[in-house]
Amino acid sequence: MPPPPVSLVPPDHLDPRIRILRCGSIVDTFALVTDRYLVIIDTMVSEDTMLAGIQLLADQGLLDRPLLVLNTHGDWDHVCGNGIFCREDAPYPAPVIGSEVATELMLSPDASTFLDALKAEHPGEFDTANIWPPTIRFREYLELDCGDLSLEFVPTPGHRPGHSALWIPELRLLFAGDAAESPLPFVEDPASIPVLRASFERMLDLDPDVVLYCHAPGRTDPGAIRENIAYFDELERRCRSFLAAGNRAPGHDDLATALDWPLEKAVSSAALSSSQQPEELFYQTAHQTAIRSMLAWLKGTATE
Ligand SMILES: [Zn+2]
Structure with missing residues (x-):
């Protein structure tokens, strides 16, 4: 499989200084055109995809100012294009x-094991x-004065951790990274x-x-955060009554x-349908994992 396609999503009603870079159906990252810098917010899934993103920004004449690259957190789909800015012989040298x-x-053995497995599983896609x-x-x-x-x-x-x-503040605009997403954060x-x-x-x-979220395509309002809050409130309620009824977490998955x-039932059908097929499987896993974590947390706090 080739690397995922990268496109510039029309910013619609957003401030004209914002660009949304969409990497296949995997992740949205962003660019912000300021007086001092062209700010890149997360670097997608690979150097190839980030290069494609930079090319799209270059086509708009936006590389006329210094680049500044920010990482919201260290997950692979947010940082694996960092190399084009900070490896040796980086084509677009910039602070990250x-x-x-x-x-x-990012530097943990777990992260490199995960990435090696992913690359082996999808030859060509994330090389x-x-x-x-x-x-x-x-x-x-950290605060950055971009003019x-x-x-x-x-x-x-x-x-x-560390997200x-x-x-x-001037735009009352928040890039949520993965701290909230639709239908639910992992x-x-x-x-x-x-x-x-x-x-x-x-x-x-x-x-x-x-x-703006990295995994809630089309959403530009705080609503996804509120939906995430409602999800975890209901998750806690259900897990508490499950445990109060004397149930124990079953061994199966x-x-x-x-x-x-x-x-x-846990999330709205609109939220589910806006996430595409492979993501739906991802969110099934995320849902099971959230339940398991909530049950473990409740049991932990009960014995404290
Ligand atoms: Zn993440």
């Missing part, structure tokens, strides 16, 4: 900025997916359940007018059936 914790996760960590790392907060606009990294862990959303560590839910609140507390809460 990410959190210290996200960088650690140029490589791990090049951010060259500028910050601990928690006409400023950009603030907002710590929003839960989906992954940051990006906030542009969380696999029981201890991350309350952390993720706190991040939803943190994002809504900013009172954004526009929210189908927790959604045990809770009588299939994905189709």
